[in-house]
Amino acid sequence: xxxxxxxxxxxxxxxxxxxxxxxxxxxxxxxxxxxxxxxxxxxxxxxxxxxxxxxxxxxxxxxxxxxxxxxxxxxxxxxxxxxxxxxxxxxxxxxxxx
Numbered sequence: 001x002x003x004x005x006x007x008x009x010x011x012x013x014x015x016x017x018x019x020x021x022x023x024x025x026x027x028x029x030x031x032x033x034x035x036x037x038x039x040x041x042x043x044x045x046x047x048x049x050x051x052x053x054x055x056x057x058x059x060x061x062x063x064x065x066x067x068x069x070x071x072x073x074x075x076x077x078x079x080x081x082x083x084x085x086x087x088x089x090x091x092x093x094x095x096x097x098x
Contacts, residue, residue, distance in 0.1 A: 057098040065090035 051059045069086035076082065
């Protein structure tokens with residue numbers, strides 16, 4: 001099973017290179033530019049959809065963690081560090097402060 005899953009994963013990753021072996025079509029390049037920010041935006045909206053700003057803690061842990069992610073990303077330009085630090089900050093806030 002592992003070998004089959006590895007082969008399918010490899011083939012799916014190699015497929016674009018096999019199909020577009022000469023030049024990448026403009027619409028694929030366009031999608032490569034716009035989809036990552038759109039997906040991140042959808043994930044942020046999905047994560048914040050159940051936050052109740054009218055009941056304690058009024059969304060403060062989410063706001064603080066989100067601002068820390070934005071600040072770290074602007075400062076360090078490293079997505080892994082930003083997301084990891086934001087997750088740690090959020091978990092510490094909801095477990096100890098709020």
